[in-house]
Amino acid sequence: MGRKKAVSGIMLRLRKEYPEFRTALHYRSDFELLVAAILSAQSTDAHVNKVTPGLFGKYRSVKDYADAPLEELQKDLSSINFYRTKAKNIQNSARAVIEQFHSRVPKSMAELTSLPGIARKTANVLLSGLYGINEGIAVDTHVKRLAYRLGLTREEDPVKVEADLMSITPREEWGDLSHLLIFHGRKVCHAKKPEHSKCVLYDICPSRDI
Numbered sequence: 001m002g003r004k005k006a007v008s009g010i011m012l013r014l015r016k017e018y019p020e021f022r023t024a025l026h027y028r029s030d031f032e033l034l035v036a037a038i039l040s041a042q043s044t045d046a047h048v049n050k051v052t053p054g055l056f057g058k059y060r061s062v063k064d065y066a067d068a069p070l071e072e073l074q075k076d077l078s079s080i081n082f083y084r085t086k087a088k089n090i091q092n093s094a095r096a097v098i099e100q101f102h103s104r105v106p107k108s109m110a111e112l113t114s115l116p117g118i119a120r121k122t123a124n125v126l127l128s129g130l131y132g133i134n135e136g137i138a139v140d141t142h143v144k145r146l147a148y149r150l151g152l153t154r155e156e157d158p159v160k161v162e163a164d165l166m167s168i169t170p171r172e173e174w175g176d177l178s179h180l181l182i183f184h185g186r187k188v189c190h191a192k193k194p195e196h197s198k199c200v201l202y203d204i205c206p207s208r209d210i
C-alpha cells in the first residue's frame, strides 16, 4: 500500500476511535493556549491541566503575565518541569504579544516562532488550534514514534518526519493527523509495551510484532 493511501486509512480508523481527538489542553483564550502549550513541553497535558485552573484564575489577561514579578510567576509554576525557563518565556512572550501584536497571539509561523519558548512544533499547535491554519504538522514524541512504527517515515529527525508527513497528507488534515497520532500514542501505542492486541491499526501496522 502506498503511504498516501496508508495515512488516509489510518486517519479514518483513528477518527472513529477518538471522536474527541482535539487538543487535550484546557484554555479559554488564545493567550491561555499559548501558556498551556509552553508549559506542556517535557510535561504531560494532564499535569498541565491540573496547574492551569489556578494559574488562569490568578493571571486573567496577557498584561497580568507581562507585569507579574518573575519570582512569583515562577513560584506559581514550580510543579512543572523547567518552570524557571518556562515562566521567563511566558512573561517575555506576553510582553512581545502586547508590544508587537496588539495583545493577540499572532497568526503566522514566522511571527509565532519569534516569541520566546515557541518553536515550530508549538507554533503548529497554536496555528491549528486557534485559527485552523495548517502551516505544518506538530511532531512531538508520539507523532514521531507512531509515524515510524506505521511506516509513514523512515526519518528520526522531527523536521524530516514533518516533511514526510506533509508530503503524504492533504493539507487540510495536517492538524488532525497530529492530534490523532498523539491520542493513539497515549492510549495504545505506548513507547514501551505498545498494546498491539487492542489496536485498531493492528492488521495494517508493519510494527505489530515489535
Ligand code: SF4
Residues within 6 Å of the ligand: 149, 150, 188, 189, 190, 194, 195, 196, 199, 200, 201, 202, 205, 206, 207, 208, 210
Ligand atoms: S499495532 Fe502495535 S505498533 Fe502498530 S500502531 Fe498498533 S500498538 Fe502501535
